Amino acid sequence: MLRGQPTAFFQPFIDTATGRIAGVEALGRLRQADGTYTSVGPLFADPHTPTPDLLQLDRTLREDALQRFASAPDDWFLSLNLSPRWISQLERGAELPSLAQLERSGIDPTRIVYEITEAAGDLPSLTQTVARYRERGIRIAIDDFGSGYSQLDRVLDLQPDILKLDMCLFQAAARGGTRGEAVKALAQMAEKTGCWLIAEGVETETELDFALECGARYVQGFLFAEATAELGASDSHQQRFASLRSRFVDGKLAQQTRLLELRQQLAEFVTQLRPWAEHGGPLSALPDPQAFPGLLRIYQCDRTGTQITPNLEWNGMFWRENRRYLNHNWSWRPYFYALLAEGWNERRLALSTVYRDATTNQYCLTASQFLESGQRLLLIDLDASQLPGFAK
Incomplete structure (x- = not known):
């Protein structure tokens, strides 16, 4: 009833x-x-x-x-x-x-x-x-x-x-x-x-x-x-919604500004890395990445996405080498082939969106720059949770 x-x-x-x-x-x-x-x-x-x-x-x-x-x-x-x-x-x-x-x-x-x-x-x-x-x-x-x-x-x-x-x-x-x-x-x-x-x-x-x-x-x-x-x-609700939407847009614009600043910082870091990456040298010759507390690793791939160098990992004090992923091809990852395409076509430093790394379960962001007329790709992985404004 x-x-x-x-x-x-x-x-x-x-x-x-x-x-x-x-x-x-x-x-x-x-x-x-x-x-x-x-x-x-x-x-x-x-x-x-x-x-x-x-x-x-x-x-x-x-x-x-x-x-x-x-x-x-x-x-x-x-x-x-x-x-x-x-x-x-x-x-x-x-x-x-x-x-x-x-x-x-x-x-x-x-x-x-x-x-x-x-x-x-x-x-x-x-x-x-x-x-x-x-x-x-x-x-x-x-x-x-x-x-x-x-x-x-x-x-x-x-x-x-x-x-x-x-x-x-x-x-x-x-x-x-x-x-x-x-x-x-x-x-x-x-x-x-x-x-x-x-x-x-x-x-x-x-x-x-x-x-x-x-x-x-x-x-x-x-x-x-x-x-x-x-x-x-x-x-x-139009006036209130407009105010809330403006706040959201302002936040996204601020995030884009931080991305542009990060891109500029990374471009300067790559400039420091380029001589070492192109000509080789001891780990001790690598620059100290104090500007990037979330830096995880540096490595190089050929233009098809196959890793051709060990991972060079920064532990907060010094660089160390990890050869585990040599010869792995990363082009199957959606963010990676996007980096390949953007970097190749524009020949400038490319930046991925934030993604979750399935191996480490970390939120990451990857920067890439082609070297040697596009024959090699230098990649830098960052822990996004350590970057201002990108914490998850």
Whole structure:
């Protein structure tokens, strides 16, 4: 028995390009006799809640959301949660209640997004239903993307327009570490497949920064607004968002300035190294790298990426030789062939992005400079966590 009056609440999506509200997600609430509201989430998560009751609740909430969304600005979209369980129960080719409901509302289908959790439901039925939605111009979002039940093949089969990052994963990733790198990889996948990315659960400025770092098209969360029964004005959060975005951009510009300074310092260091690298000499002839507390090693490769000298490692006091990686070819590493291409084409010192070294588990940054008319490549590996402004 469901207690309370089903009511749709709305939480806005902030467009990161404009800072304006671009749309809202409808979230289910039950209005109690004392005027308070409770979330319907626990009901849907409880296996003991009768399925007919859930189906009726789901449709009632969507009906309420559609009716009240009719008064929203014309450029907004409405995101509605749709359970794959209901789709799996439909007979092949049967009328879709969600489409009939939408048609009765009179709302342009291109303003509707259906959010589907990809972890459940019969994939063939889901794929066919999604195709029918697309015929009407409805967009499809995958909810909780990256959660413990994610199946990448299902996501690719559904070809969504939008990916909503799993909130728990996103918030953990914003704190850094391996989850941060994994979410950035998911964001790159979204970009390459033409999906818009929504960062859900943005509650702090750090989480907003991470969402912007990932290229999120929209952000949603308590940092800007909780879900409410009323629809706000499009520009409700524009001024605040602009201020936060400016702070983020200023931080990125400062980071780029530090990169330019580091590049200049490294170029000067390479100038000191060049005579030794080109003509050889004892380790004692190498310069003291006091300007680079995070320097890990120096080595040389041929132009195909094969290491032709030992690693020369600085331990804080003196240089030592490590021959372990002689004749290893590093061109398989994405950052390495990028260095090869940039250094060869521009014939100047090239700098990689920060990456995590799989062998040492360190965050590193590699500088490279071609020598002897491009026949050899001098490389310098740095511990990024020891560089100002690059700590992870």
